[in-house]
Amino acid sequence: xxxxxxxxxxxxxxxxxxxxxxxxxxxxxxxxxxxxxxxxxxxxxxxxxxxxxxxxxxxxxxxxxxxxxxxxxxxxxxxxxxxxxxxxxxxxxxxxxxxxxxxxxxxxxxxxxxxxxxxxxxxxxxxxxxxxxxxxxxxxxxxxxxxxxxxxxxxxxxxxxxxxxxxxxxxxxxxxxxxxxxxxxxxxxxxxxxxxxxxxxxxx
Numbered sequence: 001x002x003x004x005x006x007x008x009x010x011x012x013x014x015x016x017x018x019x020x021x022x023x024x025x026x027x028x029x030x031x032x033x034x035x036x037x038x039x040x041x042x043x044x045x046x047x048x049x050x051x052x053x054x055x056x057x058x059x060x061x062x063x064x065x066x067x068x069x070x071x072x073x074x075x076x077x078x079x080x081x082x083x084x085x086x087x088x089x090x091x092x093x094x095x096x097x098x099x100x101x102x103x104x105x106x107x108x109x110x111x112x113x114x115x116x117x118x119x120x121x122x123x124x125x126x127x128x129x130x131x132x133x134x135x136x137x138x139x140x141x142x143x144x145x146x147x148x149x150x151x152x153x154x155x156x157x158x159x160x161x162x163x164x165x166x167x168x169x170x171x172x173x174x175x176x177x178x179x180x181x182x183x184x185x186x187x188x189x190x191x192x193x194x195x196x197x198x199x200x201x202x203x204x
Contacts, residue, residue: 015060027111058118064101069131079142089188092166103175133159153195
């Protein structure tokens with residue numbers, strides 16, 4: 001790598017290489033040697049910007065989760081359009097479906113539990129998983145205001161239920177299965193059923 005290259009550019013190059021290694025070899029293949037060889041840079045470049053491999057991986061996970069959050073940040077603005085179940089299913093599939101960053105990064109943490117404290121330190125709720133839950137809750141609340149969901153619905157609780165259920169599918173290796181989209185839609189439909197507004201009184 002030429003001298004003087006900006007740190008941001010080097011980080012992006014290493015993160016992109018790590019993503020390719022992860023997709024090809026899984027979490028076990030994420031070694032500093034594999035990443036630098038994939039990026040075609042000097043073997044010690046990671047340690048020029050990060051104190052150790054775990055710090056590099058924590059920053060990599062944080063960057064990919066932030067990208068996932070940004071990709072669904074417009075969800076609350078979709079309130080009143082389409083169907084509630086369709087909007088929620090689409091966002092959850094974008095976050096957790098094949099090709100998304102979240103299942104890949106979840107696999108890293110599962111295989112390296114020691115990363116969890118570092119990821120929590122690097123990835124604050126304002127830009128991480130807490131933000132995803134907040135976006136879902138904000139969308140549910142917006143649909144409540146439009147009377148498309150019942151006033152009795154609890155946005156924060158329903159958002160946590162949706163994320164927890166779909167994340168369980170990811171952790172059990174089901175996110176790459178052909179049945180995954182259908183399972184997500186079933187989960188959303190079941191949760192939405194408990195938030196459906198009461199039918200209008202025909203006698204009023």
